Amino acid sequence: MTPSVMALSTSAPSKKIDGKAIAQAVREEVASEVAELKRIHGEAAGTPGLAVVQVGGRLDSATYVNMKEKVAGECGFLSLKTLLDEKTEEKELLSIVQGLNADPRVDGILVQLPLPDHINQKVILEAISVGKDVDGFHPQNVGNLARIGEELRQQRGAPFSYKVSNNNACTPLGCIELLERSGVEMSGADVVVLGRSNIVGLPLAMMLIHRNATLTLCHSRTKDIAEKCKRADIIIAAIGQPEFVKGDWIKEGAVVIDVGVNFKDDPKRKSGKRMCGDVDYKAAMANASLITPVPGGVGPMTIAMLMRNTVENAKLRLAE
């Protein structure tokens, strides 16, 4: 080894997990898979289709929907956007979802949440075809995630006549992807997840158990939450409370994934606010070996994993 290389290798490695760069890598991989699918199966069959449905004019929803449309385009997908009036009836939304279920061009259907109060969200989510449910919110996809061992049975050579769904929730998938691409060993690790939402905490808990982590799931009723964090090899915070996790809750060398997106008063900024996560980033950085920033950590991964789910569904369709 030359001295100059040695000098390079002794410089402190960055502790920051760059979610922006990793999300970009995932999107590029998806785009190159799509190019390959089109080459093999032709433009018509080979193009994955993502349908996004938005009800009402919420600004945040519109922003998300537009971002999804843009990234889908960059990945080479067919992107179908349906914008519906705030007053759209449940019945009408249902029939639109059923139309998309039947549309052979569509591999992924995403109904942007939240829906207006007069629409039963569960009814709509359950109406989406299990195989096109790229958000992974259908109870059957949740249920497939909440079981283990099917793969073992498959390996044992039993007949295997059903299709396993790839559709799991995108934000927790993004957290797992960040850990995997950062070389973090999940098997045998003591992992504390803060938050038990249907969108992040619960599916993430299952994904970690599948990967042989020892899971502790903490929430508002948990006692001595700091003590539990202090014992964790990996902490994943998804509780939506600004800088809830303090620096001294982080064990030396632990890995921290921050799913929170919060705003805190900051008189130094023009807007009077700054974005922050569920973790006190600066303080946590002292003890953590790896940590995601907010913004630029988990955030960009959600849409990248949505693209991944959609292309996986297209591959299953083409393999039939």
Next chain:
Amino acid sequence: MTPSVMALSTSAPSKKIDGKAIAQAVREEVASEVAELKRIHGEAAGTPGLAVVQVGGRLDSATYVNMKEKVAGECGFLSLKTLLDEKTEEKELLSIVQGLNADPRVDGILVQLPLPDHINQKVILEAISVGKDVDGFHPQNVGNLARIGEELRQQRGAPFSYKVSNNNACTPLGCIELLERSGVEMSGADVVVLGRSNIVGLPLAMMLIHRNATLTLCHSRTKDIAEKCKRADIIIAAIGQPEFVKGDWIKEGAVVIDVGVNFKDDPKRKSGKRMCGDVDYKAAMANASLITPVPGGVGPMTIAMLMRNTVENAKLRLAE
């Protein structure tokens, strides 16, 4: 208070959770509900129906099936037993399940596991109607259990046009029932579950999270498992290893639920073996405030909860 009563009340309360007595209480409650259903709706409509299907002649399966039939009869159910040859094809079993799905007399369908290797268990379990799946193994029922918050939405007054399933796995339901009837507070408690099977550990984990427990799920890849147990307010062992949990792993005053059914060599017995759980019962008794024995703890609860699931389905049918 008279001195004699005082003398009685100062005698040490039993630490043993009597699963046999609690299971009997549950069965009696079910039987009296069934009597009431028959009184209100008449014998034909008011009788809950439980269909049990057994493929092949495994002795253990036959024993379980016969026990289920017997208890169903005691509860006043219609009990339908289908015994099929070991060589029955998947297609044939499927059509039998579909027939039971369509049979208006049947509120619960149970296909006894394990199935012979040539039959895909997942295909069969997914063919059982979600509303009659009294074993709670259908992915949609697993998925309903693995989500939270629907009840909140319901309370908010949103339209509520779907039926929530009551069908969750019977053994974990039995553990919860034992804790509830023993007055054990789950909310905020640190609970360690040992084992992550689809039949016990995973659904139990979800049930505990629903009840505001802080869950730590341990398994074969978990490090320092003794340390984790020592911090637990409640330990539930379901790993199938004889007396794996040692007495000094139990925190003073902790509650211990032992799901294990194992056999250990015992030269003092005629059979040369004795039944034991996953916990060293005698040693654990010293520290535990409450503990289930094996046999006579969790075991009798499984069938009692199966009866509970069936009568709940019948009540939903009659409420339609």
